[in-house]
C-alpha cells in the first residue's frame with residue numbers, strides 16, 4: 001500500500017472542507033470496503049479522511065413522516081435499532097443481511113451507499129422504500145431521490161467533495177408489508193448473487209403501492225416495474241404470485257461472473273421475487289408456525305424425533321407391514337394411522353426425489369420421509385445431509401420454494417442444483 005496522510009473529521013462539514021482542500025483524498029468510514037481496494041491498489045489516495053468520529057452522522061431519528069438514518073450508522077446499529085424496526089423494518093432486515101458480525105459492526109450505511117455496488121444489500125431496501133439520500137457539499141445540503149443517485153457500478157451522483165450525511169425514509173404505515181431476500185454463495189460473508197426487496201401496502205388482501213427492487217442483476221439496483229404493475233390493485237394469492245413473478249426477469253439484465261451465470265441469476269431473481277412477495281404477504285406462514293411449533297416441541301425433542309442424515313423412510317411396501325420398529329423416523333404406517341384417525345399427528349410425510357449430482361450425496365435418490373410437523377425445506381436439507389451444499393434448489397409440488405418454506409403432509413419435493421449456477 002502507498003503512503004498517505006491520515007486525517008480525522010469531527011463532523012460532516014469538516015469532512016467536506018478537507019475533501020475540497022485535498023482532491024486526492026478519500027473518506028473512510030468503517031473501512032471494510034476501502035481498505036480492500038487500497039490493498040489491491042485500486043484506490044491510491046494522497047490522504048484518508050476518517051469520519052468515524054463524526055457524531056453528527058450517527059443519529060437515527062423519527063422526524064414525523066420520515067425516519068432519518070445517519071450515514072455513519074453501522075449495519076449493526078441499524079439492524080438492532082427499535083426505531084428502524086418500527087418505522088423502516090425493511091432496512092433493518094437488509095442491514096442484518098450484510099457480511100458477518102464483524103463487517104456489520106464496522107461497515108456503515110454511508111459506505112454501502114457510496115460504494116454504489118448493485119450488490120450492496122441496503123440499496124434494494126432504500127430503492128423499494130423510495131428513500132432520499134442527503135449529501136453535503138461546500139454549497140450546503142441537497143437531497144437526491146434514491147432512483148437518481150446510482151448511475152452504474154461504482155458510479156453515483158455524489159460530487160467529488162460531497163459527503164453522504166444520511167437518508168430520509170418514508171415511515172411505514174399500518175398495513176405496509178415488506179421482505180428482503182438475498183441469495184449468496186453461503187449464508188454469511190457473502191456478496192449477493194441476486195437480491196430482492198419488497199415494500200407494499202396490503203389492505204383486505206389487496207396490494208397497492210407495490211415496490212419490488214432487484215439487486216445484483218443489473219448495473220444498478222432496478223425496480224421490477226412490470227411485476228409491480230401486475231400486482232397493483234390485485235387480490236393477492238399464491239397462484240397470482242406464481243403467475244406474475246416471471247415478470248421480474250424483464251427488469252433484469254444480469255452478467256455472468258464468478259458468483260453466478262446470467263441464466264442462473266435470471267432464474268433466481270424470479271424465485272427470490274416470489275419468495276420475497278410471499279414472505280411479505282404471509283409473514284406468519286413463513287416464520288410463526290415454525291416458531292410456535294418449536295416453542296411447543298422444544299429443540300431437544302425435535303432433534304430426537306427427526307430423521308437422521310440420509311436415512312430414507314420406508315418404502316410403501318415396507319410401510320404396509322411395518323408394525324413395530326420405530327427408529328428416529330416414525331414409521332410410515334404409524335403416521336398414516338395417526339392421519340387416518342383424524343388426529344393431529346406430530347409428523348408429516350413427504351416424497352423426495354434428488355436429481356443429478358446431488359443424488360450421489362444422499363443415501364437414496366428417491367425416498368419417503370416422515371418429518372416432524374413444522375419442518376421446513378432447510379430442515380429437510382439437514383435431515384438428508386444436504387445442508388452444507390452451496391446450492392440446492394427445492395421444487396415443492398413443482399414450484400420453486402425457499403429454505404424457510406413450511407412443508408406439508410403429502411408434499412412432492414424435487415431437489416436439484418439450480419440451472420446454470422453455483
Ligand SMILES: Cc1cc2nc3c(=O)[nH]c(=O)nc-3n(C[C@H](O)[C@H](O)[C@H](O)COP(=O)(O)OP(=O)(O)OC[C@H]3O[C@@H](n4cnc5c(N)ncnc54)[C@H](O)[C@@H]3O)c2cc1C
Pocket residue numbers: 026027028029030031032033034035036051071072097098099100103106107108109110111112113114115119120121122162163164165189190191192
Ligand atoms: C468480507 C466482506 C464482506 C462483505 N459483505 C457484504 C455484504 O454482505 N453486503 C454488502 O452490501 N456489503 C458487503 N461488504 C462491503 C462493505 O462492507 C459494505 O459496503 C459497507 O457498508 C461499507 O461501509 P464502510 O463504512 O466500511 O465503508 P468504507 O470502506 O469506509 O468506504 C467505502 C467507500 O465509501 C466512501 N464513503 C464512506 N462513507 C461515506 C460517506 N458518508 N459519504 C461519502 N462517501 C463515503 C469511502 O470514501 C469509500 O470510497 C463486505 C465487505 C467485506 C470486506
